Amino acid sequence: xxxxxxxxxxPNTQWVLFGTLLLGLSSGVLGSFALLRKQSLxxxxxxxxxxxxxxxxxxxxxxxxxFWFIIGAAISGFIxxxxxxxxxxxxxxxxxxxxxxxxxxxxxxxIVLLTYIQNESTGNKSGLDDFIFxxxxxxxxxxxILISTISVVLLLLTTLFYKEFKIITFDPSFAKGIGLPVxxxxxxxxxxxxxxxxxxxxxxxxxxxxxxxxTPAIAARYWTDRxxxxxxxxxxxxxxxxxxxxxxxxxxxxxxxxxxxxxxATSIFILSLIFGPxxxxxxxxxxxxxxxxxxxxxxxxxxxxxxNEQSLHSKLFSEIEVFEKRKISKSLQxxxxxxxxxxxxxxVEDGQVSLTDKGLEAAYELVLxxxxxxxxxxHELEFQEVMSHKEFSISLLTEKEKQKLYQLxxxxxxxxxxxxxSLRAHKKKVFIHEL
Amino acid sequence: xxxxxxxxxxxxxxxxxxxxxxVSFSVPEGKLIGIIGPNGAGKSTLIxxxxxxxxxxxxxxxxxxxxxxxxxxxxxxxxxxxTVDWDFPTNALDVVTMGRYGHIGWMKRPKKEDIEIAKACxxxxxxxxxxxxxxxxxxxxxxxxxxLARALAQxxxxxxxxxxxxxxxxxTEKAIVTxxxxxxxxxxxxxxxHHDLQTVKEYFDWVLLLNMRVIAYGKTEEVFNxxxxxxxxxxxxAFLEERPTxxxxxRSV
Numbered sequence: 227x228x229x230x231x232x233x234x235x236x237p238n239t240q241w242v243l244f245g246t247l248l249l250g251l252s253s254g255v256l257g258s259f260a261l262l263r264k265q266s267l268x269x270x271x272x273x274x275x276x277x278x279x280x281x282x283x284x285x286x287x288x289x290x291x292x293f294w295f296i297i298g299a300a301i302s303g304f305i306x307x308x309x310x311x312x313x314x315x316x317x318x319x320x321x322x323x324x325x326x327x328x329x330x331x332x333x334x335x336x337i338v339l340l341t342y343i344q345n346e347s348t349g350n351k352s353g354l355d356d357f358i359f360x361x362x363x364x365x366x367x368x369x370x371i372l373i374s375t376i377s378v379v380l381l382l383l384t385t386l387f388y389k390e391f392k393i394i395t396f397d398p399s400f401a402k403g404i405g406l407p408v409x410x411x412x413x414x415x416x417x418x419x420x421x422x423x424x425x426x427x428x429x430x431x432x433x434x435x436x437x438x439x440x441t442p443a444i445a446a447r448y449w450t451d452r453x454x455x456x457x458x459x460x461x462x463x464x465x466x467x468x469x470x471x472x473x474x475x476x477x478x479x480x481x482x483x484x485x486x487x488x489x490x491a492t493s494i495f496i497l498s499l500i501f502g503p504x505x506x507x508x509x510x511x512x513x514x515x516x517x518x519x520x521x522x523x524x525x526x527x528x529x530x531x532x533x534n535e536q537s538l539h540s541k542l543f544s545e546i547e548v549f550e551k552r553k554i555s556k557s558l559q560x561x562x563x564x565x566x567x568x569x570x571x572x573x574v575e576d577g578q579v580s581l582t583d584k585g586l587e588a589a590y591e592l593v594l595x596x597x598x599x600x601x602x603x604x605h606e607l608e609f610q611e612v613m614s615h616k617e618f619s620i621s622l623l624t625e626k627e628k629q630k631l632y633q634l635x636x637x638x639x640x641x642x643x644x645x646x647x648s649l650r651a652h653k654k655k656v657f658i659h660e661l
Numbered sequence: 662x663x664x665x666x667x668x669x670x671x672x673x674x675x676x677x678x679x680x681x682x683x684v685s686f687s688v689p690e691g692k693l694i695g696i697i698g699p700n701g702a703g704k705s706t707l708i709x710x711x712x713x714x715x716x717x718x719x720x721x722x723x724x725x726x727x728x729x730x731x732x733x734x735x736x737x738x739x740x741x742x743x744t745v746d747w748d749f750p751t752n753a754l755d756v757v758t759m760g761r762y763g764h765i766g767w768m769k770r771p772k773k774e775d776i777e778i779a780k781a782c783x784x785x786x787x788x789x790x791x792x793x794x795x796x797x798x799x800x801x802x803x804x805x806x807x808x809l810a811r812a813l814a815q816x817x818x819x820x821x822x823x824x825x826x827x828x829x830x831x832x833t834e835k836a837i838v839t840x841x842x843x844x845x846x847x848x849x850x851x852x853x854x855h856h857d858l859q860t861v862k863e864y865f866d867w868v869l870l871l872n873m874r875v876i877a878y879g880k881t882e883e884v885f886n887x888x889x890x891x892x893x894x895x896x897x898x899a900f901l902e903e904r905p906t907x908x909x910x911x912r913s914v
Contacts, residue, residue: 262749386768393759397745399714403738404763404815405730451795453750 233477242362242476245370246468248377249426250487253435254442254464255384256422258457259415261443262395267322268307270436271329272423275306277336277432280357281343290353292369292428296376299424306332307416333432360431360484362472373425380418384457391415392453429472431484438487442467445495448502467491519561524592525552526562527571530581531589535643542578587646595620597640598631605634663726665690665819665850666711671720673703673710680706682874684720688819688867691848693841695855695865695881699894702872704854705741708821712738724819734763737817739808741824747797753807754792757782760814782810785843786836802833809840820844820851827856838864861885 233239260269276299283298284290306328313324343354353364365373384391393401394411402408423435430438446459471487500507529551533543549559563579566572571585581589598620602609609627623631635641667687673680681703688694696704709715711722713729724732737760760782761775771779783789786806791799799807805825812820825837841864844851855861861868861881868885870876870893877889 262746264746389762389765389770390767392751393762396749396751396756397740397759399709399740399744400738400759400811401762402714403712403736403740404760405733406762447750451750451752452755456750 234473238367239476241367241370242365243469243472245365245373246362246429246472246483246487247465248374249429250438250442250464250466250468251461252377252380252464253422253426253438254446254460254462255381255457256419257439257441257443257464258446258453258460259391259395260419261440261447262453263415265419266436266440267325268310269419269423269439271306271310271325271332272303272420273427273432273435273439274329274336275332276300276303276424276427276435277357278302278332278339279336280427281336281339281354284343284354285339292365292372295357295428296372296424299427300420302332303420303424307420336432356431356482357427358431358433359482360427360429360434360487361475362429362483363476365428369428373429376421376425380422381461383414383418387411387414388454388457429468429483430487431482434484434488438464438467438484438491441488441491441495445491445498448498448504448506451504463491463494467494518558519565522554522558522562523565525554526566527581527585527589527592528552528596530572530579531586531593531642531644534581534586541580542575543580545574545577545579548579583647586644590642590644590646593642597635597642601631601635601638601640604638605631663723664688665725666852667723668711669721669723671707671710671722672718673706673715674718680873681710684871684875686869686875686878688850688852690850691845692850692866693845693864694850694852694867694869695861696852696869696871697855697858697861697885697893698871698876700856702893704856704871705823707871708738708823708852708854712736712821734815735818737812737815737820739812739820739822739825742801742805742808742828747799747804749796752793752795753788753799753803753810754779754783756796756807757810757814760811763815778816779810779814782813783807785813786810786840800830802829805829805833806836809837813840818849820849822851822853824854824856826860858890 257269260266279298279300279302280295281298282302283294286298287294309328310321310324313319313327314321319327340355340358353361356364390401390406390411393404394406394408394415398408398412401411419439423439426435426438442460442463443456445463446456449459450456467487467490470490471483475481475483475486498506501509503509526548529548530543532551533548534541545559545563554562563572563574566585567574570582571588572579573582609623609631620628620631632641664687669685671684672682684707696707698704706715710717722729724736729736754776757779758771758775761771761778765771765775780789780792783792786809788803788806788810791803791807796804796807805828809822809825812822826834829837841851841853845866853865855864862885865881867879868881869878870884870889872893872895876893877884
């Protein structure tokens, strides 16, 4: 632990950390657009295709230089994107296969070049294989400055053209319709995504760079339904993962940075998948459970009311009889009985249940709403004016419409017969006269 | 005054196969115009070509006697609902605000008044309560109305709508028709790709019967007749033939 803090005070580590934070930020931000434009796999192809570019840049320049590596990577990244585009356009091959072909051919070629370079004895070739899995510790100050500059430019451009990028991503033909040069913005965005990919290559590596681009964005999507928040959140997740990965990697010998960053990002993704409030698994499960419970309670009351209504003499029914009308699972049955008697809506004696006064009131309300809705569905068109295309709710109807609906209810013989005493006495609602 | 839209001799071809042939027509101001034709007749293609979304092989198009680029702010477009990803992280109000983007200008953020306009447009289509709802949680009809509201927010004079009535509930259809008539009263011109023949007479002042070429174009009562429909639909139009005979039978009885 002490060693960790010592390392942290090392200016070089601080530089590297700063660089990877910015790198994570920009790849999270641009990854959001790549994800929403369904270009996640293209990002992967770009990253893999960058390897031959890096190797060729090394062969031409003669030694290691991040600047030329980025140029080489960007050029071969572009060629791969362009090839995918051409293959899809000119042949019957679909995009996924085209990506597969281009990715593997470029990457294979890159590996061949890398092996060739390593077998050659000339030149300083150390660190070239870091590009496969990434090694943040091998970044020097000038590299960090380059990476940070590009990141800042990318972030600035995204802020400036946020509105334009949003609309060309959501609805390109509409964007064109309002006079935006969509193709131009498309190209800028692609260039920016390529840049975000290539500046991360040395830190994250070609194999995992696509994950660096996409994982923060997917994780962020689970927390928000707003593009602006999603982008900011993705940036933060990217920066956090970048930072964590770099810290662990630089303080521990022999651990490549890329996989660590991706492990950090993926952990956040898994947490988001489970706990995210938007479509998170846990949230969905709890919602579903609540709904099941509520439906079970309502259905029990409905069934009990129906039984009461049919036999005006007896008010006691066996649990089995009630559950027979609307079947639910055993565990829910126990819950329903317990919950309803706790609320004082039913009274239970030796497996015989009856509605209490309070229970009758609640059940009456439920049944009335239920049957009014049924009636409404049968005559939906007649009420459309009033509803003005909203979801049905009795409160939206005017008095006149309500009366009409009650008359229809009576016409169909669906009027609830058992009116609770409290309603009779107080005439709480206008429509009670109608019934 | 120049027509809101005049189209002259447009030809469009995909891979040598012609899709539209020598289409010419000009649109009078303040009318609702239905573009009618069978599947594959090139209705959507026509609209997209007019808006420059598809390259044309020949022909010229003028908007208010001017080029598209100069009049772009006066032109509104409602694409088919299926063309966008409704899972996109955005809400209804935000989508409608996009209609203002053409007026806002590059790199600037929407102002308060733009948001107010967007809200007013949502209200007009009866969707104000759904302003903050994520767009995937809207029903098909509601999504269509959001698209319409966005077009309203553009505040254009000439509108193009690509099949706004497809897959919507009766209520939305009614809402769209009300809106179309309101636009017309305000002197706007609206071209609508439509394929429900039953409602053509009710909804549109003018019709363009299209099947790769213009079959007939003019006022609905003059042009929308069985003969022209037969020409447009070829033999594919069984039910319209049956109707008059049914009437005859009834008379004879």
